[in-house]
Amino acid sequence: MPADRFSTATRLKALGEQAAARVGGARPARRGRNRLTGRAALLALVMCALVVALAYPMRQFVEQRSEIADQRRQAEQAARDLDRLREEKARWQDPAYVRQKARQHLHYVLPGETGYIVRDGSGSGRPPQGESAPERPWYEKFFDGLDATDRDGGR
Numbered sequence: 001m002p003a004d005r006f007s008t009a010t011r012l013k014a015l016g017e018q019a020a021a022r023v024g025g026a027r028p029a030r031r032g033r034n035r036l037t038g039r040a041a042l043l044a045l046v047m048c049a050l051v052v053a054l055a056y057p058m059r060q061f062v063e064q065r066s067e068i069a070d071q072r073r074q075a076e077q078a079a080r081d082l083d084r085l086r087e088e089k090a091r092w093q094d095p096a097y098v099r100q101k102a103r104q105h106l107h108y109v110l111p112g113e114t115g116y117i118v119r120d121g122s123g124s125g126r127p128p129q130g131e132s133a134p135e136r137p138w139y140e141k142f143f144d145g146l147d148a149t150d151r152d153g154g155r
Contacts, residue, residue: 091097102108109115 099108107115107117
């Protein structure tokens with residue numbers, strides 16, 4: 001009478017499994033505990049909470065490390081610029097360098113020298129083909145206006 005020990009639902013389930021096995025050759029259903037236990041669910045919940053709790057601080061950490069790297073690169077660039085400017089300042093302390101730059105940029109000539117300025121490199125005094133004449137300096141235009149006024153008799 002061991003079958004009397006089982007409830008009606010259990011007996012019907014066992015009969016259904018036997019019938020399914022005979023008809024379709026299907027495997028009997030697994031008996032045992034459900035795969036997702038309470039402990040596993042709690043562990044999954046704790047892991048999700050940890051991921052959510054650590055996501056924002058980790059993002060902040062990565063951003064700050066990136067900012068630190070950018071600041072270091074800027075500091076290195078500033079140090080290189082400072083070195084270059086110190087070298088240039090030292091060059092400007094040399095009178096020969098100052099004289100060279102004055103001759104180059106301000107068109108200074110030494111006594112006894114004749115200064116020439118070649119604008120287009122050809123020496124012809126005409127602008128290269130396809131280019132318009134360079135604009136004249138303001139003082140040349142000013143003196144040309146005075147000369148024209150003088151020729152017209154001041155009218």
